[in-house]
Amino acid sequence: MKCDKCVSRCNNCHERLTSAEEPYLELQPIQIIPAPGWRAVFSGVDGAKDVHHPLVAWGLTEGGSVLPLAMIDPDGSATDPRDEGDFLRIEYVGHLTGATKP
Numbered sequence: 001m002k003c004d005k006c007v008s009r010c011n012n013c014h015e016r017l018t019s020a021e022e023p024y025l026e027l028q029p030i031q032i033i034p035a036p037g038w039r040a041v042f043s044g045v046d047g048a049k050d051v052h053h054p055l056v057a058w059g060l061t062e063g064g065s066v067l068p069l070a071m072i073d074p075d076g077s078a079t080d081p082r083d084e085g086d087f088l089r090i091e092y093v094g095h096l097t098g099a100t101k102p
Helices: none
Strands: 029-034 038-042 049-063 066-071 087-092
Touching: 029 066, 066 087
Parallel strands: none
Antiparallel strands: 029 049, 038 049, 038 087, 049 066
């Protein structure tokens, strides 16, 4: 269920709206800040362990929304991990050193 005043995500259902339903500028970060210690968590394939991708930054949009940005695509572009079908959550794990799981 989506509310009438959604911008980029509904505050009630947290569903991503289609590009036709939201302003183009709302999707484009105008400023970024580092996101050390934050990661996106995705469900593993066929019951495997969850997969983690560190966030590289938080993006502030012109509309005032804050987007998590992670490098998930092989082309190296930073994207909103919430747009991936197997996305579970964003979590803070503290400042990590190395590639070990906390």
